[in-house]
Amino acid sequence: MTERRPLVQINTSFPGTEVAAETAATIASTYLVFRKIDSSYSKSLLKHVEQLFNFADTYRGSYSASIPQVQGFYNSSGYADELLWAATWLYHATGDLDYLKYVTEQNGSAFANWGSPSWFSWDDKHAATKVNLVLNVQSCQNGLIWVEEWNCLQHAMSSAFLAVLYSDYMVTSQTEMLYCDGKIYKPEDLRSFSISQADYALGKNPMKMSYLVGYGGNYPQQVHHRGSSIPVDADTGCRDGFKWLYSPDPNPNVAVGALVGGPFQNDSYMDIRNNSKQGEPSTYNSALIVALLSGLVSTSSVPKHL
Structure with missing residues (x-):
């Protein structure tokens, strides 16, 4: 593809707290991976994490206000949850109680909405910050967690990931059971729930x-993705892609590893390229299923038969 790809930036005049804080959270988690195997690299990561967080917190402002052209696609509902999310990761990385106080005291009452249910998504980090398990929700007819018709797998994968994460915590902390909404759950119950969501996404469903594009013998062929649907040697501009958008042919480039939006609540899926509600993949979808599958195969509470 030969179209222009202009770059934009956030700075002190045009802040983007969500972007800076989310990046800080990501690098903080990377620091935790490398701190025992590459001390020099991990120290550099931690230095940049703290700089990014300070920038995000000092120059508060929504990135979608500073970069208005994104508002029609990824308009932010607010930056407060990203600040809490980043501070939580910084506390986990550093053990500095100031970051914990930032979440629980200084900004928790103003930003956290502790008593209100929420979902872990690209735009909302409250559930992940609270490590709040969401089990008592609507589902598809065959068991997939279902919140809304646009990109429903985002919520299913995030709920499953948080469940497997918490099940691991229960095992390592020797917490035998979790009491939630009048029901008792053991670590294996949470893990079974997570496995059911992963199984559904990978093909154990009515369709x-x-x-997950490229996995198995039957996966979406008309993914709503420009790079996948336009031939690699096409000489095209931004507005020239409609002939491929409405083409009945399968995508010429397979977006291996992309997780699409998923089914409607009746478990149906229409594999049509302009069906962006169901067929649009995203990096945050793929990140969630990678996290979920990694947790299922590598954490301390993995059953022996896996």
């Missing part, structure tokens, strides 16, 4: 379709 017998893997929603």
Whole structure:
């Protein structure tokens, strides 16, 4: 593809707290991976994490206000949750109680909405910050967690990831059970729930379709993705892609590893390229299923038969 890809930036005049804080959270988690195997690299990561967080917190402002052209696609509902999310990761990385106080005291009452349910998504980090397990919710007819019709797998994968994460915490902390909404759950219950969501996404569903592109023998062929649907040698501009958008042919480039939006609540899926509600993949979808599958195969509470 030969179209222009202009770059934009956030700075002190045009802040983007969500972007800076989310990046800080990401690098803080990377620091935790490398701190025992590469001390020099991990120290550099931690230095930049703290700089990014200070920038995000000092120059508060929504990135979608500073960069208005994104408002029609990824308009932010607010930056407060990203600040809490980043501070939580910084506390986990450093053990500095100031970051814990930032979340629980200084900004918790103003930003956290502790008593209100929320979802872990690209735009909302409250559930992940609280490590709040969401089990008592609507589902598809065959068991997939279902919140809304636009990109439903985002919520299913995030709920499953938080469940497997918390099940691991229960095992390592020797917490035998969790009491939630009048029901008792053991670590294996949470893990079974997580496995059921992963199984559904990978093909154990009424459509017998893997929603992870490239996995299995039956996966979406008309993914709503420009790089996947336009031939690699096409000489095209930004507005020239409609002939491929409405083409009945499968995508010429397979977006291996992309997790699409997923089914409607009746478990149906329409594999049509302009069906962006169901067929649009995203980096945050793929990140969630990678996290979920990694947790299922590598954490301390993995059953022996896996």
